[in-house]
Amino acid sequence: MNATLNQRPTPWRARAARFAAPLTALLAALVLAGCATPPPIELNLETPARYKEDVKPTGDRANAPDAEAAPADGRWWTVFRDPRLEALVARAAERNTDVQQAAARLAQARALAREVDADRAPQVGLGAAAVRGAGVDKAQGRQPASLFTAGLGASWELDLFGRLAGASQAAALDARSREALLQGTRLAVQSETAQLYLAVRALDDESRIMADTVEAYRDTLDLTERRQRAGDLGELDVERVRTELAATESDALAVQRQRAQVEHALAVVLGELPTAFALERDAWSTALPAIPAGLPSDMLARRPDIGAAQWRVEAAQARVGVAQSAWFPSIALTADGGYASTDLGDLLKWSARSWGVGALLSLPLLDGGRREAGVQSAQAEFDGAMADYRAQVLSAFKEVEDQLSSLRLLAQQSTVQARAVDSARRATRLSDVRYRNGAISQIDLLDARRSELRNSRQALLIKAQQYQATVALVRALGGGWSDAQAQAKGPLPTAAVARAF
Missing domain, CATH: 1.20.5 (Single alpha-helices involved in coiled-coils or other helix-helix interfaces)
Structure with a gap:
């Protein structure tokens, strides 16, 4: 037993x-x-804690006013204290075409993410079919017969190896990258609006200086012609002054032409027709904010372009896993129920009901190297995304260092040029006194006046460059320099940029 x-x-x-x-x-x-499954990746780069150009202020910079914190809501342009600038930035946010395109791409990426994620859910659908052929019904032998079916079918793929989950994760990361790019586009539009507006204001002031310079040369030419008629000067002296006057008038027209072009560019950024847009001429009263010293380099982690690059790296890594999962079988559960009959009139009768359940397993054995090529392609995409991330970080450091060095040198240049303007003004006052006392000629007085206007114009150009560099630094820092704003940027990576290469 x-x-x-x-x-x-x-x-x-x-x-x-x-x-x-x-x-x-x-x-x-x-x-x-x-x-x-791909191992976790390290996206950090080894970077210094401070910028090379961000040193402790000395000399005239040490006496500069304390820096004003950028607003926590990300409205960094309000630190310039210019209502017109604030109104223009608001108009650009509503109508700029670049922002609208970036928003549309974000909506498309989110819809694609939902579409990819839908593959993980059970699929249910209605179906009906009519087939006629020989051998459909064994009872009819080889005679032609018809088969009518109608019913409900369902299928669900078991994601045992993470292929569907990986594809869904990659699509979601792509959407987050697009969200960061939208933020980057908004920041770019805000900074471009500010730079163009400030350029228009600088050109308005420069036009006034050029008009005064032209008037001074005209006075000089009038005096020179009168002295020629009196026999005190020759024709050569008159022609020299005429040459200077014509060249200055040409420069004044060039400034007006540049002002018109900048105004047209500002209209396009605002999403408006240049024909219908006009920015009234007004005095330049925009405040120049002070940038604090000791900016931490890890603030760059909040830059939208760096955040977008990081999301792209993680999406590429997820696709490597998806490509590797193609080597494993796919398993799907299926079920269907409904009616089947060889007679259309009997199709919906209870006796014609039918149902079926099943499980499908699929595993390609020979594919000509398709799966291996897919893994290599995904790995190459990942390597490219990593290189792009490193390039974004390096470019971000370069942009910040460029603007910090520009602001440092422009501050020194502004101080020196201010001394030149003060000296030129003093020379004009002294020349006026000496002219009234008969010690010098009127030509000498006009020469002193032209020198003052020339130095004033140079000081204005330096001032305009300071404003442009300040806005460029705000953009390079990701939209400001306060810690509170870094926490209000939305779904960007919060990890500091620190180690790898």
Whole structure:
């Protein structure tokens, strides 16, 4: 009896033996799938804690006013204290075409993410079919017969190896990258609006200085012509002054032409027709904010372009896992129920009901290297995304260092030029006194006046460059320099840029 029992496996042992091999293969595939999952990536770069150009102020910079904190709501342009600038930035936010395009691309990426994620849910649908052919119904033999079906079908792919989850994660990361790019586009539009507006204001002031300079040359020419008629000067002196006057008038017209072009560019940024846009001429009263010293380099982690690059790296890594999961089988559960009949009139009768359930397993064996090529392509995309991330960080540091050095040198240049303007003004006052006392001629007085206007114009150009560099630094820092604003930027990576290369 015992021998008989030992020779005959019990029913549960037989069933276990039948399923042992498939379960073992499935377990091995799951282990391999876990091994194929890409390891976590380190996106950090080894960077200094401070910028090279961001040194402690000395000399005239040490006496500069304390820096004003940028607003926590990200409205960095309000530190310039110019209502017209604030109104223009608001108009650009509503109508700028670049922002609208970036918003549309974000909406498209989010819709694609939902579409990809839908593959993870059960799929249910209605279907109906009519087929006529020989051999459809065995009872009819080889005679042509018809088969009508109608019913409900459902399928669900078991994501045992993470292929669908990886694809969904990659699409979601792409959407987050697009969100960061939208923020970057908004920042670019805000900074471009500010720079163009400030350029218009600088050109308005420069036009006034050029008009005064032209008037001074005209007075000089009038005096020179009168002295020529009196026989005190020759024709050569008159022609020299005429040349200077014509050249100055040409420069004044060039400033007006540049002002018109900048105004047209500002209209395009605002999303308006240049024909219908005009920025009234007004005095330049925009405040120049002071930038605090000791800016931490990890503030760059909030830059939208760096955030977008990081999301692209993580999306590319997820796609590497998706490509590797193609080596494992796909398993889908299916079910359908409805009616089937060879007679259309009997299709919806209870006797024509039908149903079926099943499981489908698919594993390509020979694909001509398609899966291997897919893994290599995904890995190449990942390597490119990593290189792009490093390039974004390096470019960000360069932009910040460029603007910090520009502000430092422009501040020194402004101080020196201010001394030149003061000296020129003093020379004009002294020349006026000496002219009234008869010690010098009127030409000498006009020369002193022209020198003052020339130095004033140079000081204005330096001032305009300071404003442009300040806005460029705000953009390079990701929209300001306060810690509160860094926390209000939205779904950007918060990890500091620190280690790798």
